[in-house]
Amino acid sequence: MKDIGDDGAFRSGFNIPAGAVDGSTQSYKADRIDRALTQLDIPQNLTAYGVYQIPIGTTGHWGGNSLLTREVVGGWQLTGVYTYNAGTPVSITWSGGCANQAVANGVSCLPSYAPAFTGSPRQNGSYGTGPNGVILSNKTIQYLNPAAFQAPRDISTVPGFHQYLIGNVARAAPYGLRNPGNQNLNAGVRRTFPITETVAFSFQADCFNVWNKQTWGGPNGGWSVGSTTFGESGTPGAIRAFEFTGRVTF
16 A cells, blocks of 8 residues: 655645755745655555365265264364565654754754765664574664764854754655564464254364564664664564463353
């Protein structure tokens, strides 16, 4: 799903005069500089589910061979739900200088692109990995290079006072940066055992996150000069879990 908008603007809500944005002489109508991908933009999103009746038992193969086949092995159903979604856009904000940023007081501050930086700011491999492969915690791994950004130009001529231009970084997905995607498989088996004509016992076993795949949070997008935590990814989500349920109907 592609989602583009200028709602919830980071920088504006009013006209921006020419020269107020770092590195640009262009003027902008209200909110137009912030027209970009939103946090709802997910380019690929897939959900698939199904129920499969195991073909063994009274209604399948080998149904009449034995009591074990008919009453224990047969009659089971397999269920599964698979989900996949691509990562949402990363947002980079500037955690310093907002109070002294030209015509942008009271809104979110953005840094500027570092003109001398080339290539992608992604570093240290994919989210959740490090020099030694897959890791359980990445608090010391910085997945975004802070050198890709810089503080906007300071136009103040008063010693000890700062007046920054508005940062020119895109409000979403600068350099095409995206948060980690996610894929997951939940599966289960279930069977109903008749006890009498009016009483039955249903058993179900479910496995959540069958592949035990860790889903990592997006990188810390709060940039500041000298930050050592910028670009660190959040801790992973839940690991594999099982749930067993039984129900008597009468």
